[in-house]
Amino acid sequence: MGSPHEVNSRPPRAHDAPALAEARIDLAAIRANAARLRDAAGSAAVMAVVKADGYGHGMVPCARAALAGGATWIGVARMHEALALRAAGIRSRILAWLLAPGDDWASAVAAGIELSAADPWAVEAATRAALTAGRPGLLHLKIDTGLGRGGASPAHWRALLESASRAEASGHVRVVGIWSHLAHADSPGHPECDRQVGRFRDAVELARKTGMSPEVLHLANSAATLNLPQTHFDLVRTGLALFGLSPVPEVSVPTALGLRPAMTLTARLVSVKRVPAGHGVSYGHRYHTVRETTLGLVPLGYADGVPRHASGTGPLLAVGRRRTVAGTVCMDQFVVDLGDDTAAAGDEIVLFGPGDSGEPGAEDWARAAGTISYEIVTRIGARVPRTYASGSGSKER
Numbered sequence: 541m542g543s544p545h546e547v548n549s550r551p552p553r554a555h556d557a558p559a560l561a562e563a564r565i566d567l568a569a570i571r572a573n574a575a576r577l578r579d580a581a582g583s584a585a586v587m588a589v590v591k592a593d594g595y596g597h598g599m600v601p602c603a604r605a606a607l608a609g610g611a612t613w614i615g616v617a618r619m620h621e622a623l624a625l626r627a628a629g630i631r632s633r634i635l636a637w638l639l640a641p642g643d644d645w646a647s648a649v650a651a652g653i654e655l656s657a658a659d660p661w662a663v664e665a666a667t668r669a670a671l672t673a674g675r676p677g678l679l680h681l682k683i684d685t686g687l688g689r690g691g692a693s694p695a696h697w698r699a700l701l702e703s704a705s706r707a708e709a710s711g712h713v714r715v716v717g718i719w720s721h722l723a724h725a726d727s728p729g730h731p732e733c734d735r736q737v738g739r740f741r742d743a744v745e746l747a748r749k750t751g752m753s754p755e756v757l758h759l760a761n762s763a764a765t766l767n768l769p770q771t772h773f774d775l776v777r778t779g780l781a782l783f784g785l786s787p788v789p790e791v792s793v794p795t796a797l798g799l800r801p802a803m804t805l806t807a808r809l810v811s812v813k814r815v816p817a818g819h820g821v822s823y824g825h826r827y828h829t830v831r832e833t834t835l836g837l838v839p840l841g842y843a844d845g846v847p848r849h850a851s852g853t854g855p856l857l858a859v860g861r862r863r864t865v866a867g868t869v870c871m872d873q874f875v876v877d878l879g880d881d882t883a884a885a886g887d888e889i890v891l892f893g894p895g896d897s898g899e900p901g902a903e904d905w906a907r908a909a910g911t912i913s914y915e916i917v918t919r920i921g922a923r924v925p926r927t928y929a930s931g932s933g934s935k936e937r
């Protein structure tokens with residue numbers, strides 16, 4: 541390596557890939573993670589949860605990779621996500637659960653998308669949609685077993701069952717599932733998990749007494765799939781683990797769970813310059829160089845999902861060494877202090893990835909920003925292109 545003063549003398553490198561930054565998605569990892577979750581799920585089927593653009597990884601390619609790995613259902617929050625999956629040719633069972641009266645219920649029913657209902661209005665919306673679509677609406681009734689978010693509270697469960705029974709008797713809907721969601725699945729051993737299982741069983745019992753025979757019962761997310769077999773029932777809904785991240789990072793890193801992180805976020809330095817000691821860096825000068833050093837400019841900022849809360853703390857792999865964001869993360873860019881390392885514009889910086897080259901993980905960014913890895917990957921912005929590798933070394937855009 542040359543001496544530090546040569547830093548600016550090397551011409552910028554030309555690269556095949558023009559992208560200043562990219563999120564590389566390893567579809568083989570998603571396929572393998574799906575297979576691993578299928579093992580963990582035992583006799584339960586696996587739903588690949590690909591809401592929010594596949595947790596930022598790209599919804600359709602990730603859904604396909606998960607189905608190739610053994611998932612048999614796809615889950616999303618919103619109806620338009622489900623419709624986009626069908627339009628892309630995904631033919632598996634699809635469940636959407638965060639629905640509003642103004643959604644396109646008729647198109648969803650026509651497309652065979654299964655829909656969550658937690659209120660009588662949703663049963664009525666499915667009934668009307670069935671009349672338009674000419675086929676019954678497929679419903680999963682949701683009970684709030686304690687999360688205190690969506691779902692019918694136990695006091696309203698009977699009324700929901702009665703409205704669904706009437707709609708079923710008229711042939712306009714079929715109740716195919718009963719489901720709920722856990723509050724403490726990521727705290728192994730928390731007593732609330734088993735209390736929720738108990739309330740779930742009670743809700744199912746009451747449905748059966750009402751004359752329903754739901755085909756699929758489901759309660760588990762990623763953490764419960766990996767740690768709480770008593771929550772598996774017929775189907776597990778796995779999101780984060782499918783993308784290779786640990787839902788319980790304080791307890792287990794991804795490799796310990798047999799998972800491989802699928803996203804690698806990289807950027808190319810756009811400028812490199814030598815500055816003297818005592819130089820303030822970025823807005824507010826929250827960082828000062830301690831001696832003469834080399835600063836690299838990274839073209840990713842909070843508009844791209846790099847958390848501003850990671851100012852001064854976000855970890856990186858820069859020209860072979862772990863570094864930290866220097867000073868404030870801006871909208872489009874941040875600075876890294878490269879010391880005396882030799883670098884040039886065009887050199888690649890890795891923000892996070894599976895760790896093969898010593899780069900940080902999404903979980904390290906979560907810790908640096910005081911959040912969870914879910915938020916790190918889902919917030920990678922639309923300005924960052926996703927590129928896909930199928931694992932055979934091929935790369936598609």
Ligand SMILES: *Cc1c(COP(=O)(O)O)cnc(C)c1O
Nearest residue numbers: 589721761762777778779780781
């Ligand atoms: C997002 C979501 C999941 C997936 O959760 P992970 O922790 O990512 O596995 C499962 N069920 C529901 C209702 C969700 O909203």
